[in-house]
Amino acid sequence: MKVIQLVFPLTLLASFWAMAAPADAAGANFRKATFAGGCFWCVEKPFDGLAGVLSATSGYTGGTSVNPTYATYAAGGHLEAVEVLFDPERISYQSLLDVYWRQIDPTDPDGQFVDRGHAYTTAIFYHDPEQQRLAEASRQRLAARHVYDKPIVTVIRPATTFYPAEGDHQDYYKQNPLRYHYYRERSGRDGYLDRIWGSGRKLLTERELRRQLTPLQYRVTQEEATEPAFANAYWDNRRSGIYVDLVSGEPLFSSLDKFDSGTGWPSFSKPLVAANVVEREDHGFFQTRTEVRSRLGDSHLGHVFADGPAPTGLRYCINSAALRFVAKERLASEGYGRFLKLFGR
Numbered sequence: 070m071k072v073i074q075l076v077f078p079l080t081l082l083a084s085f086w087a088m089a090a091p092a093d094a095a096g097a098n099f100r101k102a103t104f105a106g107g108c109f110w111c112v113e114k115p116f117d118g119l120a121g122v123l124s125a126t127s128g129y130t131g132g133t134s135v136n137p138t139y140a141t142y143a144a145g146g147h148l149e150a151v152e153v154l155f156d157p158e159r160i161s162y163q164s165l166l167d168v169y170w171r172q173i174d175p176t177d178p179d180g181q182f183v184d185r186g187h188a189y190t191t192a193i194f195y196h197d198p199e200q201q202r203l204a205e206a207s208r209q210r211l212a213a214r215h216v217y218d219k220p221i222v223t224v225i226r227p228a229t230t231f232y233p234a235e236g237d238h239q240d241y242y243k244q245n246p247l248r249y250h251y252y253r254e255r256s257g258r259d260g261y262l263d264r265i266w267g268s269g270r271k272l273l274t275e276r277e278l279r280r281q282l283t284p285l286q287y288r289v290t291q292e293e294a295t296e297p298a299f300a301n302a303y304w305d306n307r308r309s310g311i312y313v314d315l316v317s318g319e320p321l322f323s324s325l326d327k328f329d330s331g332t333g334w335p336s337f338s339k340p341l342v343a344a345n346v347v348e349r350e351d352h353g354f355f356q357t358r359t360e361v362r363s364r365l366g367d368s369h370l371g372h373v374f375a376d377g378p379a380p381t382g383l384r385y386c387i388n389s390a391a392l393r394f395v396a397k398e399r400l401a402s403e404g405y406g407r408f409l410k411l412f413g414r
Contacts, residue, residue, distance in 0.1 A: 099123060100157050102165050103130060103194035103228050105150040106173040107181025110241040111253055112151045115172050117240070120344030120364070121160025126152045127241075128233040130194060137232055143188040150194065152231045159344055162200055163404055164319055164365055166207045169193070171266055175211070176219040182256045194228040201225065203404060214277060216265060278316070286315060289390040290368035293351075293360070298333025301389035305329075309412055310396040311341055311405060312387075317366030319345045322387065325411060330377075330384055335392070337385040338377050341408070346385075348373065361385060 106112040109127035116125040127149070129137045134145025142149075153165060173191050174181060180189035193208075195201040204225045212221050233239075242249040253259050279287055288294035298304070303312070312322040312335070323341040330336035340346040344364065351360040351372065361370045370391045377384035395403055397412045 098157065099154055100162070101196050101228070102153040102155060102162060102200070103150055103196070103231060104153070104165075104169045105131065105148040105190065105192040105194070106169065107149065107184050107189040107191070107258075108252075108256070109149040109151050109234065109238065110249060111256075111258055112149075112169075112172055113240070114242045114249075115168055116151060116153045116165065117242075119155075119160060119168070121156045121158075122165075123154045123156065126154075126231075126233050127238045128152060128231050130229055130231045131192060131226070132229075135230075139235055139238065142232075143186065146187070147232075148188055148190060148192055149234075150192070150231065152233075157407055159342065161320070161404070161407075163203055163207065164317075166193070166204060167317060167365060170207065170211055171262065173223070174261060175208075175221045175223040176217050178222045182258045182261065184256070191223040193223065193225045195225060196228045201227075216277070282315070283390075286390045289388045290316060290366075290370075293369040295371075296334075296388045296390045301334065303335045303389040303392060303394060304333050306335070306394060308394070308396055310394055311400065311408055312337075312392045312394055313405075314345075314363040314366040314368055314370075315391055315393050316368050317363060318393075319363055319365045320405060320408065321345055321363060321370070321392070322385065323408070323411060328378055330386070332386060334371065335387045335389055336377070337387065338381045338383055340385065346370070361387070363391075 104112060113125045113127050116122055128151070129142040129147035130150045130152075132142065132145040132147030134141065134147065137145045137147050155165065175191055178190065180186055181191065193204045195204055208221060208223065208225065237244070278291060282290065285294075285296060289296055306324075309324050311320050311324070313320050320342050321340060322335075322337040326337045326339050326341070328336055328338060347362045347364045348359050349362065351358045358372045359374075361373050362368060363370060368391050369388075371385065371387040374384045374386060375382055395405055397409070400406055400409050
């Protein structure tokens with residue numbers, strides 16, 4: 070569907086993108102994730118700029134030909150895909166999966182929206198057994214939620230050689246913002262995603278949220294209510310572990326930073342993963358406060374105040390109804406094993 074004139078030899082461009090990788094990537098504990106979801110222009114942007122993502126590169130993978138170009142990749146059996154370089158200490162692979170599912174139609178075996186054919190089909194390319202396990206589990210959970218009226222056909226397969234696309238295809242949304250937005254709208258992608266997820270691309274639809282959450286959990290996370298003090302699940306929880314968003318599962322706070330504030334709500338001196346906690350001004354109740362929400366789940370969590378203990382001086386006053394506690398001994402089995410080292414393991 071997209072016709073772009075080639076300007077540079079592919080080998081030269083591949084070298085350029087290698088040199089353009091973050092300077093601190095060498096030797097760091099970074100990981101790769103690879104996703105195919107139709108037009109790679111549209112898949113690249115949602116990952117680009119996420120906290121913990123170092124780069125998102127459009128390219129070709131999954132085929133048999135070597136050094137494909139935009140003119141030849143489809144004939145070689147490749148798919149348009151995006152390779153994400155990420156820091157697992159700042160963003161989890163599970164979070165990347167959650168973002169991916171909200172960009173595609175996983176029920177279409179013949180392409181994505183106006184782009185038809187094998188080259189535009191959906192696939193998750195895993196780089197290790199843990200990514201395979203998490204990808205398959207996320208697909209099963211999505212199918213169990215009955216968001217779609219057709220079966221999910223997105224395949225999960227081992228990663229193969231990834232070939233970066235030509236320069237004109239990288240950061241297309243930045244280079245050609247008007248054409249990019251026009252393409253997304255006219256292709257039907259945004260309209261479809263809005264119907265499935267809502268314009269906010271929420272992880273769950275309103276109907277799903279009401280079905281899966283208790284009335285109190287729904288009022289707190291979706292309507293910014295406050296649960297009763299001293300009559301909630303975690304205000305006096307003293308077990309070792311982490312607290313994750315009830316809706317999205319993104320890690321938010323650690324028991325190591327929890328303290329007794331005397332308020333009757335769970336209180337923390339800092340987030341476990343700062344990028345997952347978003348702050349915004351709250352002008353309700355005739356006062357200005359700082360609300361905190363989860364980045365991916367967009368759940369209302371509570372508020373942050375400047376009356377906490379050293380060294381941060383902050384008190385994150387959080388509703389138990391917005392959280393799920395994962396005990397230390399269950400971190401590995403639930404996909405949060407990277408946090409075990411905080412607890413001496």
